[in-house]
Amino acid sequence: MNMREMIEAAAARYPDRRSAIMPALLIAQKEHGHLPGPVLEEVADILGVERVWVYELATFYTLFHTEPVGLFHLQLCDNLSCMLRRSDDLLRHLETVLGIEKGGTTPDGLFTLSTVECLGACEMAPVMQVGDDYHGDLDIARIDALVDRLRAAAGQATGAELAVAEPPGE
Missing domain, CATH: 3.40.30.10 (Glutaredoxin)
Known part of the structure; x- marks a missing residue:
């Protein structure tokens, strides 16, 4: 399953697609290693949510990395x-x-x-x-x-x- 399919599957478990932002970010980070701007935009586009909502969560939680990190x-x-x-x-x-x-x-x-x-x-x-x-x-x-x-x-x-x-x- 590719990243888009995994995010879609995660989003299907929630009554509101905005609620799937965190699971979607985890999927994207696992796929890319970190979450640069274009990946955050892709996640927002897949979920059909405002990009700022995705950026807010990605930059608030230390769980997410917007810059590359070591192994x-x-x-x-x-x-x-x-x-x-x-x-x-x-x-x-x-x-x-x-x-x-x-x-x-x-x-x-x-x-x-x-x-x-x-x-x-x-x-x-x-x-x-x-x-x-x-x-x-x-x-x-x-x-x-x-x-x-x-x-x-x-x-x-x-x-x-x-x-x-x-x-x-x-």
Whole structure:
């Protein structure tokens, strides 16, 4: 099923097509990796809704990315509970380890580092979201171990892709 068909199927579940904007944006982001202006306009056109409604949601929620992000998007909570548990120290450490500032992406495209207002997981403070996964009770050692695991996972994925792309003996 192509993106248009998936958005149409999602919209059919709602009494008002405007209610399908968020599911449609998720579909489009999965298809394109992020949501640049032309993709947002396409989503609005498919749903037959005002473009501004689509732009409002896409730019309000940290779930949506209007700019390209790395393979691993590290979103560190900087709300009160996390700040009281030293998330600011973790941010500085991540900036040093990754060699980028908040909002940046590593030159290899592996990591994008962001802060978010609240991940709704105060019981795990400080917490960071990576993709769909939450990582809590973070400290420097856990951050370093997580970054190492993500780097290793990226290396394994790249190796597997190369093995498929280049059959043995060629």
